Amino acid sequence: LDVTDPMLNGVDYVPDSTFITAYFVVTNTVLDTFSSATYSNNYGSTNWVGNWVETDALGGGATAGVVQIYSNQLQLTDTVTPDPNIYRRVNLTNATDATLSFDYSTSAPVDADDQMTLDVSTNGSTWTVMSNFLGEVAGSASFSLLPYRSSGTYIRFRSSAGYNSTSSNEFFWVDNIQITRTVAGTQTVAGAAAPDFLTGYTLPPGGSISIVFTGSIDAVYGVTNTACVTSDQLIAELCDTIVNTVDPEANP
Numbered sequence: 001l002d003v004t005d006p007m008l009n010g011v012d013y014v015p016d017s018t019f020i021t022a023y024f025v026v027t028n029t030v031l032d033t034f035s036s037a038t039y040s041n042n043y044g045s046t047n048w049v050g051n052w053v054e055t056d057a058l059g060g061g062a063t064a065g066v067v068q069i070y071s072n073q074l075q076l077t078d079t080v081t082p083d084p085n086i087y088r089r090v091n092l093t094n095a096t097d098a099t100l101s102f103d104y105s106t107s108a109p110v111d112a113d114d115q116m117t118l119d120v121s122t123n124g125s126t127w128t129v130m131s132n133f134l135g136e137v138a139g140s141a142s143f144s145l146l147p148y149r150s151s152g153t154y155i156r157f158r159s160s161a162g163y164n165s166t167s168s169n170e171f172f173w174v175d176n177i178q179i180t181r182t183v184a185g186t187q188t189v190a191g192a193a194a195p196d197f198l199t200g201y202t203l204p205p206g207g208s209i210s211i212v213f214t215g216s217i218d219a220v221y222g223v224t225n226t227a228c229v230t231s232d233q234l235i236a237e238l239c240d241t242i243v244n245t246v247d248p249e250a251n252p
Helices: none
Strands: 002-004 019-032 049-055 067-070 073-076 085-090 095-106 115-121 127-134 138-144 153-161 172-190 196-198 210-212 222-230 238-245
Touching: 073 153, 085 172, 115 138, 127 138, 127 153, 153 172
Parallel strands: none
Antiparallel strands: 002 196, 002 222, 019 172, 019 210, 049 085, 067 073, 073 172, 085 153, 095 138, 095 172, 115 127, 115 153, 222 238
16 A cells, blocks of 8 residues: 655645554664763664663762673672672563563673562563573673553563672673564554655455654645555555645644
8 A cells, every 4th residue: 555645735744743543563673782881872763761770779870889881781799788689670561572681691700699670560660580690691681571561561580599708799780671562453654745645555354554744835825735645456556636725824
């Protein structure tokens, strides 16, 4: 299905003003690569809900303490009480698929019974253990968050055992934390510029499309607007025309 509007009769399309409401399958990501030493990084196609929040008795934010961003990675150790942790929130409302992925590694030496834990929550107060990382480890991990989808899905990294040596540097590092979310359903997305608002769209049975855009005009008294639809199911192009009156004295 293609939808076009030639924008005739002195109407100028306003850039970035098209919004389409229809059935779409949209995949986007939230991502933190820790390339900047701040807890507010947003490197994905959409944003996290809020910043990283740490529990760290030493304080210091993203650049100091037992939880911090160091050498472009999230770094955790545990020489304080209570055990430190850090969490962040993402909106997974209406997700049909949601996957958390990240890279992890440890320093050497790390004791065999040193352990970091990944938790998940749908409300920020009740937590479920997703995985434990025991001893010296390194690799990449991936977990489905679909059972925990909500408008406030939280992921948390915390020290759960050890990492408390004061005579050696014991660190757990996490990097490239990404959540990939897919949403399928009726939703409003940004559309293309005129004249080709929509190209190659598959309209599901019983479905509908609404396309809204803004145009600017000179002082005239009427605009004749013609929009056309083509499809591989249509023998001929379908067009419709409407004449809109314009008040030349009106302010935008």
